Amino acid sequence: xxxxxxxxxxxxxxxxxxxxxxxxxxxxxxxxxxxxxxxxxxxxxxxxxxxxxxxxxxxxxxxxxxxxxxxxxxxxxxxxxxxxxxxxxxxxxxxxxxxxxxxxxxxxxxxxxxxxxxxxxxxxxxxxxxxxxxxxxxxxxxxxxxxxxxxxxxxxxxxxxxxxxxxxxxxxxxxxxxxxxxxxxxxxxxxxxxxxxxxxxxxxxxxxxxxxxxxxxxxxxxxxxxxxxxxxxxxxxxxxxxxxxxxxxxxxxxxxxxxxxxxxxxxxxxxxxxxxxxxxxxxxxxxxxxxxxxxxxxxxxxxxxxxxxxx
Amino acid sequence: xxxxxxxxxxxxxxxxxxxxxxxxxxxxxxxxxxxxxxxxxxxxxxxxxxxxxxxxxxxxxxxxxxxxxxxxxxxxxxxxxxxxx
Numbered sequence: 116x117x118x119x120x121x122x123x124x125x126x127x128x129x130x131x132x133x134x135x136x137x138x139x140x141x142x143x144x145x146x147x148x149x150x151x152x153x154x155x156x157x158x159x160x161x162x163x164x165x166x167x168x169x170x171x172x173x174x175x176x177x178x179x180x181x182x183x184x185x186x187x188x189x190x191x192x193x194x195x196x197x198x199x200x201x202x203x204x205x206x207x208x209x210x211x212x213x214x215x216x217x218x219x220x221x222x223x224x225x226x227x228x229x230x231x232x233x234x235x236x237x238x239x240x241x242x243x244x245x246x247x248x249x250x251x252x253x254x255x256x257x258x259x260x261x262x263x264x265x266x267x268x269x270x271x272x273x274x275x276x277x278x279x280x281x282x283x284x285x286x287x288x289x290x291x292x293x294x295x296x297x298x299x300x301x302x303x304x305x306x307x308x309x310x311x312x313x314x315x316x317x318x319x320x321x322x323x324x325x326x327x328x329x330x331x332x333x334x335x336x337x338x339x340x341x342x343x344x345x346x347x348x349x350x351x352x353x354x355x356x357x358x359x360x361x362x363x364x365x366x367x368x369x370x371x372x373x374x375x376x377x378x379x380x381x382x383x384x385x386x387x388x389x390x391x392x393x394x395x396x397x398x399x400x401x402x403x404x405x406x407x408x409x410x411x412x413x414x415x416x417x418x419x420x421x422x423x424x425x426x
Numbered sequence: 427x428x429x430x431x432x433x434x435x436x437x438x439x440x441x442x443x444x445x446x447x448x449x450x451x452x453x454x455x456x457x458x459x460x461x462x463x464x465x466x467x468x469x470x471x472x473x474x475x476x477x478x479x480x481x482x483x484x485x486x487x488x489x490x491x492x493x494x495x496x497x498x499x500x501x502x503x504x505x506x507x508x509x510x511x
Contacts, residue, residue: 196465197466248466249466279466282462303459304469306462326473366470367467367469368469369470369473
C-alpha cells in the first residue's frame with residue numbers, strides 16, 4: 116500500500132492566539148511523528164490552494180470571499196468566539212481545503228492507495244454560511260463534493276470520529292441522498308447537534324456517546340451501527356474526518372479512547388472501502404489537543420492506512 | 427479503558443446554593459450545551475460545572491431524604507422528627 120501525505124507549511128502559520136488549543140504546535144507534533152522511519156514509505160505532497168469554485172461546492176455565494184477579506188494584516192480577527200483569523204490564516208485555510216481536493220484527485224488517479232491530509236484549520240464545524248468551532252472551510256465536505264463532481268462518483272461518504280459532532284458536514288449533506296455522513300461524538304456537548312434521531316433523508320447516522328464512554332462503546336457504535344450503514348450505502352469514495360480528541364488524554368472532552376482504537380477504526384473503515392470502492396480513502400485531520408496523544412494517534416491511524424492489504 | 431470521572435470537589439459558590447438555585451443553574455447549563463450556545467473551548471468547563479451542580483443537588487436530596495426517614499411515629503400516635511444530630 117502507498118499512503119500519500121498532503122500538507123503545506125502555510126498550515127503552521129494560522130495562529131488563533133496564545134493559549135488557543137487549536138495551535139500550530141498540533142500540526143508540528145503530527146508532522147514530527149510522520150517523519151519517523153516507520154512512515155518512510157509514505158509519499159509527501161505539497162497541498163495546493165483550493166480555488167473559489169471548489170470552495171463554492173459547499174460554501175455558497177461570497178462566503179469564501181468574505182472570509183478571505185476578513186483576514187487581518189496584523190493581530191487577530193474573531194469570526195466567532197472560538198474561531199480567530201491571523202495574518203496567515205487565509206493561506207492556511209486555502210491549503211487545507213486544497214489538500215483534500217488534491218488528495219482525492221491523486222487517489223482517483225492511482226498515484227497512491229489512500230491519503231492523509233495533515234492540515235489545519237480543521238473543517239467539520241464550518242457550515243455553508245458560518246465559520247465556527249475553530250473551522251473556516253469544510254475541508255472534508257469539499258473533498259467529498261469534489262470527488263462526486265469531478266470523478267463522476269454517484270455516492271460519497273464522510274465518516275467522522277472527532278469527539279465533537281460535525282454539524283457543518285451534516286448541514287451540507289442532510290438533504291442529499293447521494294451523500295452519507297456518520298459520526299460518533301460525545302453528547303450532549305459542543306456543538307449541540309448529533310442526536311441519534313438526526314437522520315436526514317436516511318443518509319445521516321449519528322451515534323452519540325455519553326461522557327466517559329471508552330473503547331467498548333466506541334467500537335460497538337462502529338461495529339453495530341456505522342460500519343453496516345456505510346457498507347449498505349455502497350460509497351464510491353470514503354473521506355474520514357479524523358479528529359483525535361476522543362483520546363483519554365485530551366483536555367477538551369471526556370471520552371476514553373487510546374491510539375489502539377484509532378488504528379482499529381481505520382482498519383475497519385479500510386475494509387469497508389476495499390469491499391465497496393477499491394479502498395479509496397482520504398483522511399483529514401480535524402481535532403485533537405493533547406500533543407502527545409495526537410502524535411501517537413495519528414501514528415496509529417497512518418500506520419493502519421499503510422498496512423491494510425488491497426482486496 | 428474508559429476515562430475516569432474526576433473527583434467532585436464542590437466549590438464554595440455551589441455549596442452555598444439552595445437546591446432550587448443549583449437545579450436552575452444546572453438546567454440552564456444543560457440547555458446551553460444542548461442548543462450549542464457554549465463555546466467549543468469552554469464546553470468542558472460548562473460540563474464540569476454541571477457535574478458539580480448535579481452532585482450538590484444529589485447531596486441536598488439525600489439530606490432531605492434522611493430527614494424524612496427520621497420522621498417516626500411516637501408512642502402516643504403523633505408524628506415527630508428525630509434530631510439529625
